[in-house]
Amino acid sequence: MELSQYAQVAVRLVNTEQPALDEDSLTSLDAVRELAGFQSHIVRRVTESDLARLRAVRARLRAVFAAASEGDDVRAVDLLNALLVEFPASPQISGHETTGPGGRPRWHMHLAEHPASAAAGYAATACMGLAFLLTGVGVDRLGICRARPCRNAYVDTSTNRSRRYCSDRCATRANVAAYRARKRRESEERERPDSRTSGRTAPADQRSAEETDR
Secondary structure (H helix, E strand, C coil), X not given: CCHHHHHXXXXXXXXXXXXXXXXXXXXXXXXXXXXXXXXXXXXXXXXHHHHHHHHHHHHHHHHHHHHHHCCCHHHXXXXXXXXXXXXXXXXXXXXXXXXXXXXXXXXXXXXXXXXXXXXXXXXXHHHHHHHHHHHHHCHHHEEECCXXXXXXXXXXXXXXXXXXCCCHHHHHHHHHHHHHHHHHHHHHHHHCCXXXXXXXXXXXXXXXXXXXXX
């Protein structure tokens, strides 16, 4: 796996919670094991203390995505740097795949963690992945879904950096909501009396009445 792809490890952790809906799927050791399923060495070491620690890391990672989504690059970097100091990882060159007729290794960067706990190992992977992504393609590639009430984190992989939602489903829901709101405003405007017309009508009616009296 390329180092920047490890950023999805952070996304998966952040999205175990939906703050606006008061929903949290990271509530058991089995949930931690499922979250870290791709890292077997972490799964084997999961303990009760990892649950609380991962939930604390999750909140800090969400703050990184939120700062990036708001355009606050400096705050996003500062928050991520603090996590990198607390959860260090060692990038190493790996070549466990072969390519070409000679069967030469396909060299790429890999994260070799030496964590004190399963939570520390997961956090180190997530933070390093975000760091390589952020420095490689920019802070604005990190975002928080704008479709309320969803607040999922996402990595923008679009060519023109135009992504605003975590999924097609949320994009569709947001577009439908915006369309309905626009139609509702148009309907209200059509039904609203024209104050300028009302202002001109009153004097005309008054003149007509005066002429009748005469």
